[in-house]
Amino acid sequence: MTQIQQISIQEAEALLETEDVLLLDSRDQRDYMSSHHPKAMLLGEHNQEHLLMKTSKERPVMVYCYLGHASLEKARMFADFGFKYCYSVEGGFTAWKKQLQQAY
Structure with a gap:
């Protein structure tokens, strides 16, 4: 089982x-449209099955949510489907956005 x-x-x-x-934003569409990481794709019902079934299981998957809690479950779902490298971002987009604001 993938960790x-x-x-x-x-x-x-890094x-x-x-x-x-494969960077996935698991927040709702409204928040994604408002602001998201430039490399992120929205993860939702519209594409979840396709990503699970058609993405190479060797490709690393990184998921973020609002605060870093729900992304653990989404990352676990990819692991359960056989993806070898699954990551959840601590602090979620809230922490990421805060760090970017501090940089400028």
Whole structure:
């Protein structure tokens, strides 16, 4: 069984720079449309089955939500479908956005 790794914002950014990561935003569409990580794709009922069935199980999957709790369950779902590398971002988009604001 694949282990879900909770990773920090810094670890997430480093992984996004070095790997072809499938970055998924599991928040609702309204919040995604308002603001999201530039590399993120919205994960929802409209594409969840397709991503689970058609994405290479070797491709790392990283999920974020609002605060980092719900993303654990979404990452676990990908692991249950046989994905080898599954990550959940600690603190979610709230922490990511806060860090970006502090950088500027």
